[in-house]
Structure formats: structure tokens, C-alpha cells
Amino acid sequence: MATLGGTITMTSPSPGASVVPTQSAQELLAATPELAGLADLTVETLFTKPGASLRFGELLDVLDWGEQRVRQGADGIVVVQGTDTLEESAYLLDLLWPHEEPLVLTGAMRTPDQASPDGPANLTAAIVVACAQASRGLGAVVVINDEIHAARRVRKQDSIALGAFSSVSSDRSAASTRTTSPSPTTSSGPRSWGRSPARTSASLSWRRPSETKATSSAC
Numbered sequence: 001m002a003t004l005g006g007t008i009t010m011t012s013p014s015p016g017a018s019v020v021p022t023q024s025a026q027e028l029l030a031a032t033p034e035l036a037g038l039a040d041l042t043v044e045t046l047f048t049k050p051g052a053s054l055r056f057g058e059l060l061d062v063l064d065w066g067e068q069r070v071r072q073g074a075d076g077i078v079v080v081q082g083t084d085t086l087e088e089s090a091y092l093l094d095l096l097w098p099h100e101e102p103l104v105l106t107g108a109m110r111t112p113d114q115a116s117p118d119g120p121a122n123l124t125a126a127i128v129v130a131c132a133q134a135s136r137g138l139g140a141v142v143v144i145n146d147e148i149h150a151a152r153r154v155r156k157q158d159s160i161a162l163g164a165f166s167s168v169s170s171d172r173s174a175a176s177t178r179t180t181s182p183s184p185t186t187s188s189g190p191r192s193w194g195r196s197p198a199r200t201s202a203s204l205s206w207r208r209p210s211e212t213k214a215t216s217s218a219c
Contacts, residue, residue, distance in 0.1 A: 006081045034124065
């Protein structure tokens with residue numbers, strides 16, 4: 001898991017001051033100790049920046065980092081960043097990601113200091129999806145607010161709401177991580193992710209950590 005900054009890492013340096021990205025990957029992990037029980041995690045802070053400040057060169061560095069982790073045996077990659085450019089980052093990385101191992105992006109709409117922060121739940125869901133065998137071959141996906149979105153379909157449509165992201169698709173290709181059904185479906189058939197023809201579409205589901213354990217050795 002690599003962190004790039006964003007709202008999920010933002011704190012206020014003094015009372016009344018604006019929040020800025022400060023927390024490291026290690027601090028995020030320490031704040032949500034349940035994450036350590038999901039998989040054998042390696043965490044690293046690559047950047048500490050707002051999402052809108054990320055540049056193409058830095059995203060290529062993220063790509064290189066993820067490829068190195070996969071070569072070292074990771075079963076999945078999680079990238080944490082600001083939501084302002086989450087869809088753009090996901091799309092770029094999806095175009096360039098060559099591996100069967102999934103690359104999962106996530107973030108948060110609320111800072112850690114706000115009431116009911118969504119960061120811990122998003123991190124938990126992202127790690128579970130990254131470790132799922134059914135995620136292999138899907139390329140890059142966005143996991144946020146208990147939903148999984150294809151990189152090529154996801155859009156941020158609200159600047160405040162927890163459900164800020166949706167998938168633009170004629171068949172509503174976003175799947176909910178809240179379901180316990182093995183094959184989430186819509187009225188038109190199984191939910192699938194909008195992948196390029198060269199890659200596989202699949203349906204995913206998950207159970208919360210209290211109900212299941214990750215079988216991945218590294219994620």
C-alpha cells in the first residue's frame with residue numbers, strides 16, 4: 001500500500017488552520033489496526049500532496065513502485081490519494097498497468113479529524129478487493145464508499161458527499177462491496193466492469209473482516 005496524500009491524510013497544524021496532507025502510510029495503518037489482520041502489508045509513503053497537485057511524472061513513479069512490488073511477490077497493490085484527481089489517476093494507471101495483479105485506488109471525502117471519517121472503511125475495502133482472487137485481470141479499479149468502480153467508468157460527481165463517485169455506464173457497472181452474493185446482478189444481468197476487450201470482466205463481493213480472513217500472503 002502506497003500513500004500519495006489527499007484528504008485521507010489531512011490534519012490541521014493548529015486550531016482554526018486549514019488542513020494539509022501530513023499523515024504517512026504508517027500513520028494510516030496505525031490508526032486502523034484492523035488492516036494488519038487482512039493481509040501481509042507493506043506500506044510506503046510516496047508523496048504527501050493534495051490530489052490536485054499530483055503530476056504525470058509522479059504517477060509514473062507510482063506505476064514503477066507498484067510494478068516493483070508485484071515483481072517482489074505482492075498479490076495486489078493499493079494506492080491512496082486525494083479524490084480530486086482519483087478518476088484521472090485511475091484511468092492513466094489502468095492504461096499502463098500490465099499485470100494480472102489488481103491495482104486498487106482509494107481515498108476519503110472526510111479528514112481523519114472530522115466526525116465519522118470514511119478513510120478507515122475505504123482502506124479496509126480496498127485491501128480486501130486487492131487481495132481477492134476475483135480481482136485478477138481487472139487492471140486498475142477505484143474502491144470507495146463500499147463500491148468498486150472500473151477506472152474507465154468512474155466519475156466524481158460531488159465535492160462533499162460520501163457517495164461522491166459513480167460509474168457512468170449504460171449498465172451501472174459499479175458493484176457494491178456490501179453484498180454477500182457471489183455474483184452481484186442488475187436487472188440486465190451480472191454486473192461487470194468496463195474493461196478494454198483485452199482484459200477480463202468479473203464480479204466481486206466481500207464480507208467484512210470480522211466474517212472472513214484474507215488468504216493473500218502479500219498485498
